[in-house]
Amino acid sequence: MRRLIVTTLILLAATVFITVVYFKNLNPPGVRNNQVMQSIPDNAVAVFEFNNEKGFYDIFNGNQLLAAVVGKQKLSDLDTLRKLLMSSALSDQFFSGQNVFISVHPADNDDIGLLVTTTASVGFEPNSFNMIAAQSKGALSIAVNHNAFGLEYDILVKVINKHFYIIKKEDNIVVGSFSKALINQSALYKNDKSKTIFVSLPEQQNANSLANLYINYGQLSPLFDEFFKNKNTDIFKSFRLLPAVAALSINYKNDALMFNGLTSLNTHTYSYLNLFTRQQPVINHLKDMFPATTAYSICFAVSDPQKFEADLSQWHIKAGVNSEKGKLFDKIRQETGLFLKTEFEPLLSNEFAVVTTRYQEKFAIITVKDGSKLLPLMTNISTMVSDHIGQFNYEKLPFFLLGDAFSVFRKPYFMIVDNYLVLAASSSELVSYTDTYINRKFISKTDQYNQFDNLLAERSNVAFFINFKNTQAILKRDLKDPFYNAFENNHPGWKDFYGAAYQFTASDKNFYTNFCIKANNIDTAALTK
Structure with missing residues (x-):
């Protein structure tokens, strides 16, 4: 009887342990998406979401519509970065299949800023960027900067002669941008957890969607102020x-x-x-x-x-x-x-x-x-x-x-x-x-x-x-x-x-x-x- 009780207690403890570990690591897509979007600075006008997998890129390969909307140069820069930074076997290990969020932000230089936000899988460490850069055959060089909010990875993409800045935030969220000002803004941003800026799609709709677009109407006027000399334009x-x-x-x-x-x-x-x-x-x-x-x-x-x-x-x-x-x-x-x-x-x-x-x-x-x-x-x-x-x-x-x-x-x-x-x-x-x-x-x-x-x-x-x-x-x-x-x-x-x-x-x-x-x-x- 004693052996039966001991065995039962061991099985019960094992069940509790497995259950706790399972639910601790279980991360429903909707919950994870909310965490990522809440980390995006609240002056974002729009966020474009897609899954970082080959099928998405194959579908839009050669499609001119996204280039026309975003700008051919901006999209080309992002695509070059993706091929050099995100397509290696090492980066695939951490970023393949993760949802990517590209947010649009007003800038102060007659331009718009793009912020790339995603998550890395378990086991990712920021120094992995050094190893990824080392595998690029000289196409990327990386410098690590220590500042008030932690480590910042300054990656020079040599073929386009542009710097891409990356930081890692809590919950394994990784953020990058070609804009130094925007990456600093993201690093300093603390979201108000009682306030929801963007509302995620229902999980089923998200699962069946090739890509999603989130819009914050309240930030459209600051964006239009960036675009227009006439602050009173009645367009939209x-x-x-x-x-x-x-x-x-x-x-x-x-x-x-x-x-x-x-x-x-x-x-x-x-x-x-x-x-x-x-x-x-x-x-x-x-x-x-x-x-x-x-x-x-x-x-x-x-x-x-x-x-x-x-x-x-x-x-x-x-x-x-x-x-x-x-x-x-x-x-x-x-x-x-x-x-x-x-x-x-x-x-x-x-x-x-x-x-x-x-x-x-x-x-x-x-x-x-x-x-x-x-x-x-x-x-x-x-x-x-x-x-x-x-x-x-x-x-x-x-x-x-x-x-x-x-x-x-x-x-x-x-x-x-x-x-x-x-x-x-x-x-x-x-x-x-x-x-x-x-x-x-x-x-x-x-x-x-x-x-x-x-x-x-x-x-x-x-x-x-x-x-x-x-x-x-x-x-x-x-x-x-x-x-x-x-x-x-x-x-x-x-x-x-x-x-x-x-x-x-x-x-x-x-x-x-x-x-x-x-x-x-x-x-x-x-x-x-």
Whole structure:
């Protein structure tokens, strides 16, 4: 009996030991990814994640799309580093199969910084870099620097004559960058464990994904400030003001980069786009009315216009502009006898958009249920300059009736064509749109747009679109010189893309998100000459 008890105790102890060791070393991918992403400095705008295995590199080998987005030189430098530093038998032992995170950070030198973060397998020691460099046949040389935050490995990649800096952080996290300033920032960064900057994909979706893209909308404005001379550019503005993060997985195509996933909103802060989470997805039709010269646009769709207006009123209260709004509508009632807000809201239909053309015209196009009923309302609050065109007598009406995205139209001209209310800053712009409308000069009549549109979701609540060729003159005016020169001269580069779209579809008080960027069609006629 005593022997049986002793044997049982030994087996029990062994079981406990094995269980403890197993769970101590068990590192679910989702948990590990969270640890790595929390170590990335919180000024990261975006993080691109992929698995360091041969299949990934084989799929994207020769693909020009990533080079066009990241920059051919930056991608070439990273690829050279990978081949020299990460492809040896020794580095494979520690880094093969590990997830790699490349994060994008604003810099102070009219550039962007890329930070590479990954994990090493058990047994890795930083001095392994010395052995890896020794196996490079002179292609790499390494120096070890001792500083306030520990050891830093300065690796000179001789073929490109650039230094790559590496540090090792806790939890076997390894971080590297060609930017000395960025690697120092990473070394000093202490994440607030109570605050989550990026939200990981669900484990199953991550396991089935070739690559993932994480976006921190709150850091888009600092990045745009790096890019643009004009700090008030309205390109992607509503998204830049959104307190949210996105986790998207890639869908691979030869001629397009497509991502889809979820944008998770910050429940403690609020923005204009939050209003659209309270709507149902809507089939998008208004985009068919955009001019062929469209440079970029943002289109909104609501399933319940009157609910949207009620939510917008609550938003104005939170934003502290409700008193100003009330005074304006009281003034209109006193001077015209109209209860404008009350009479306008039942006539509002499901879609409204702001469109900017290559000629820097800007239109608001708003679908209404009955243009003939809306016309007398608009006429009564306007000074007519022709039979069909008038100018509002009151400022900020589009902002109070439709929200932030329409604040650019302070005292616009208007016209009504069929069941569309069209606003612009001048009567000549409305004459231009009249020609577009009558002669059906719509972007939806072009083959390349329709091929692009076929890649997009049919339903959404918020949709941003940019046509890179039509936007070029605006970018030349507004981008800082180094970034515009890169746009103009890099090949592959952004000029090699036809367009990009970013769609939000309401889903459980957040947004299901689609992001698509498509290459220009290949000119087969030119290739045969």
